[in-house]
Structures are given as structure tokens and as C-alpha cells.
Amino acid sequence: MVLKTLEFQKHTHIPYSVTRAKYFSNGIITENPIQLTSDEIKSIISLFFCFKFHYPNFDDSKVPEIITILNERNLVFNITRDFGRHMIENLDNYYKGWLNHIEKTTFHFDKILKNTEIINFVEMALLDFMIIRNWEFGKFFIQEFSKIIIDSTTLERNSLSIKRALEKENDYLKKIGEKILESDENLETNESLLLVITLQERIIKNTVLRYSYTLTSYIVRENALELSLKIDTYKKTLSKSLNLKWSIDIDKGKGKGRGRGR
Structure with missing residues (x-):
């Protein structure tokens, strides 16, 4: 089977809190089975993808992380969620048929997060393909994460001079x-690598290798929560980096030469 590169399409995400509130009445969730709308079920499946991607063997010890994902305030987890949704929108006919079946199914909403069919769908239709799509996730993550941690004004002001300086380097x-x-200097190795790839993506586009995107995927998968807690640190680091002097003074040392000619 030939797996096509994802096409990123516009979609409507329904926050879990909104869907949950819809099926509450006077603070009590309805006991009757419900049929979710297409966007509601796709949005919930994308959240399933997020916590199964980051926590494939989650148990009760991971409940705080699951709650964080469901709250949808964590910017790093939300990028994973959005990638999962793009995968859903790119399903082939077989898995699209399975999704259509799920959309027609009725659920007890208070048990939906433990629904076996949804879990199986996420694992087989989405996660099983990540071994191939890891690089696509890495690229998508870098593009979205860079919008969060790089100040666009600072980048615009300095990117051209930095690019010119890097073009003169043997190892940019x-x-x-x-x-x-x-x-x-206090960054962890994986953090430094992530920021290097981020700047490379934004300053000298089309030079990032698939390997780097795949590496990004693994870094994010294992360290999402830690990365999200240091977003402000990364913003400051990249702002400072962009404002540093990147080029070598080409006139350095020319003074002596001029002096001899006098």
C-alpha cells in the first residue's frame, strides 16, 4: 500500500469541555446513549490519539496528564491533537468506512474515554501508521511550535543577515x-537539538532532513510535558540567539595592511 503524504485541511475542532457540557443537564450527565456529531467524534478521537501517542501504556498514574490533555490548554499537546485530526481527515477508504460506523454509534458519554472500539480505531487507523508518518509529525510540530516560541518581529529583523552568515559556514x-x-548553556541536549531544528526550519527553509523531523518526533513524544513547561525559556533563548552577532567582521585585521602602505 502506498501511503500518501498528508494534506493539511481546515477543520472544526470541538473542545472536549464544550461537548461534555452539551450532554450535561443540571450538572448531571445524561444516562441515555447519545450519538455525537461528526466533528464531536473526530475531535474526541484526536484527543485519544494525543494521549495514546504520548502515553501508549497509560494507567491510573497518568490520570493528571490525561486531564491536562482533555483541558486542551497545553500548547504542545494541542499540536499533537491537531496532527491526529489531520490524520483523521486523510483516512483511506477502509478506515474512513470504520470511522463512519463509529459516527453512527451511540455512546454513554461518561464511558466514552474507555470505549474499546475507539481505542482500537486510534491504534490501528492512526498510531500504527506513525512509524511512517513520524517525519511528517516532526515537520508539523516544528512549524507550529516555532510560531509559539519565535517572535515574528525579531525573526523578520534578523533572519536575512543570519541566513547570509550561515551560507558562509561549512557546518551551519x-x-x-x-x-x-x-x-x-543550561539547555538539555534534546532541547538544544529541538531549537536548532526550529531555527533551521525558519531561517534556511527546505534544508531540514527527514531524519531531523523524525528525531523531533521522538523528542516530543517522550518529553511533551517538560517541553510545555519551558516554553517561556525557549522564547527568551531564541530571542537572544536571533539578536546575537552571527557574522565574522570581514574587515578584522585589515588595519595593519593599510598601515604598511603609508
Whole structure:
């Protein structure tokens, strides 16, 4: 089977809190089986994808993380959620038929998060394909995360001069890494790598390899919560990095040469 690259389409996400409130009456959830709308079920499935992607073997110890995902205020988890939704919108005919069946099913809403068919669907129609789509997730994550941690004004002001400086480097990734560590020497290795790839994506586009996107996917999968807690740190680090002097002074050392000619 040939797996096509994802087409990112506009969609309507319904927050879990909105769907949940819809089926509450006087603070008590309805006991009658309900049929969700297409956007409601797709939105819930995208949340399933998020916590199964980050916590494949979640148990009671992961309840706080699951609640965080369902609250949908965590910017990192929300990127994963959105990628899951794009996968849903790109299903092939077989899995699209399965989804249509789920959309016609009635649920007890208070038990929907433990629904076996939805869990199986997420694992088989979405997660099983991540071994192939990891690079696409990494690219999508970098593009979305960069919008959060990079100030567009600072980037616009400095990107051209930085790009010119990097074009003169034999190893521009090393140069980016040096500037990031110069801005914050306390970063963990995986954090530095993520920020290097982020700047590379925004400054010298179309140079990021699939390997780097795949590496991003693994970093995010294992460290999503930690990354989300340090967003402000990354903003400051990249702002400082972008404002550093990246080029070598080409006139350095020319003074002596001029002096001899006098």
C-alpha cells in the first residue's frame, strides 16, 4: 500500500469541555446513549490519539496528564491533537468506512474515554501508521511550535543577515547550535537539538532532513510535558540567539595592511 503524504485541511475542532457540557443537564450527565456529531467524534478521537501517542501504556498514574490533555490548554499537546485530526481527515477508504460506523454509534458519554472500539480505531487507523508518518509529525510540530516560541518581529529583523552568515559556514547546524548554547548553556541536549531544528526550519527553509523531523518526533513524544513547561525559556533563548552577532567582521585585521602602505 502506498501511503500518501498528508494534506493539511481546515477543520472544526470541538473542545472536549464544550461537548461534555452539551450532554450535561443540571450538572448531571445524561444516562441515555447519545450519538455525537461528526466533528464531536473526530475531535474526541484526536484527543485519544494525543494521549495514546504520548502515553501508549497509560494507567491510573497518568490520570493528571490525561486531564491536562482533555483541558486542551497545553500548547504542545494541542499540536499533537491537531496532527491526529489531520490524520483523521486523510483516512483511506477502509478506515474512513470504520470511522463512519463509529459516527453512527451511540455512546454513554461518561464511558466514552474507555470505549474499546475507539481505542482500537486510534491504534490501528492512526498510531500504527506513525512509524511512517513520524517525519511528517516532526515537520508539523516544528512549524507550529516555532510560531509559539519565535517572535515574528525579531525573526523578520534578523533572519536575512543570519541566513547570509550561515551560507558562509561549512557546518551551519554547528553554528546554530553554538549560538543557542551561547544564549542558554543550561539547555538539555534534546532541547538544544529541538531549537536548532526550529531555527533551521525558519531561517534556511527546505534544508531540514527527514531524519531531523523524525528525531523531533521522538523528542516530543517522550518529553511533551517538560517541553510545555519551558516554553517561556525557549522564547527568551531564541530571542537572544536571533539578536546575537552571527557574522565574522570581514574587515578584522585589515588595519595593519593599510598601515604598511603609508
